Amino acid sequence: MQPVRLGLVGIGKIAVDQHLPAIAANAGFRLAATASRHGQVEGVDAYAHIADMIAVARLDAISLCTPPAGRHALALTAIEAGLHVMLEKPPAVTLSQVEALVGAARTAGVTLFATWHSREAAGVAPARAWLLDKRVEAVRIHWREDIRRWHPGQEWILGPGGFGVFDPGINALSIASEILPHQLVVESATMDVPQGRASPIAATLTMRCGLAEVRGEFDFLQTGPQDWSIEVDTDAGTLRLGMGGALLQLPGEAERPADDQEYPRLYERFANLIARREIDVDMRPLQLVADAFLIAERRVTDPFIF
Structure with missing residues (x-):
């Protein structure tokens, strides 16, 4: 089976410290492109905006590591392009944004994974x-x-x-x-x-x-x-x-x-969800906030x- 061609959006501290090592350690993913206004990954095609990355790069999935404000629009852009989406926590800034993304993912038949690392x-x-x-x-x-x-x-x-x-x-x-x-x-x-x-x-x-x-x-x-x-x-x-x-x-x-396997476990879960085209979105923590x-x-x- 070919690895999932992944686009990583938002190359900041959490992406560098956690996402990049977890992606590199998982044979089920290949980091194919990044989109970020402030960072790049050596040897990986880089774009300033997610729309440009989606238009040019051949991708199967997106992992969003941006701050929560604005994440709804980024995720929706990926979903409407037929891509599977993984969201850093918190998944968005409002409950209605998350519910809208769940509905869009169901309509598109793609995976949406709201992670709680x-x-x-x-x-x-x-x-x-x-x-x-x-x-x-x-x-x-x-x-x-x-x-x-x-x-x-x-x-x-x-x-x-x-x-x-x-x-x-x-x-x-x-x-x-x-x-x-x-x-x-x-x-x-x-x-x-x-x-x-x-x-x-x-x-x-x-x-x-x-x-x-x-x-x-x-x-x-x-x-x-x-x-x-x-x-x-x-x-x-x-x-x-x-x-x-x-x-x-x-x-x-x-x-x-202890161990330090939170993000490797998240990407293993994302791979399994993609294989089954399932949605995993638990809004309880966001509801409490x-x-x-x-x-x-x-x-x-x-x-x-x-």
Whole structure:
């Protein structure tokens, strides 16, 4: 079988750090072209715009690594050209945009894959399996990182549609919605928005999983040790996920070792979906963020400068 001829759109930090190595390691894909205003890949045909790439390059699929704002139009361009599409997280800036893409992909008969890379972390699947027959009593989510370290100069992330602290925070919500046995429901929220910015730099969420309270704390101004952890209190003890889901500790057991195979697993999944022409789009993490934006108490804080 011939490899899928892939076009990569948006050659930024996430593409360089994660997508390119995963594509190179998967024999089912061949990187045939890129489209980006700011980056190129040596030895690969490069275009400034996705429409130019699609018009000239012979492609089967597109992987979109651009910021979420504008991604709907890019994905729709690819779908209408008959190409399979893989979306970085979050898949778009609104729920209606994602729903429209799902409808377009069904009409075109192509694969649409909205990825949640943190769900592919080593500890997530075994955590979900362990929790299946447990009673959840409380959940604590801590997602605290340094915006200047992980998103240097990315002004868009605090702008309209940039998600702010929920750009990383949605990773936590993608894990929680995957491993917990009941649908998460947002009850209240606060958002700290720097003066002159549109998206929060810190936030808290109070949610429910059945009768259990789920408390989420998200902070983009964390200095020192970074913290991406989830603790789940159950009738059988406390489950702990650390390092964004890579590390898992079950009650009475030693911490399980991590691996770094999130993006290789995503591309393996994309290949399988393409082979079956299936759609895989779970909007639950985006729904939780949208609910938070709807009901949050917004507090204006000091201006933020990168």
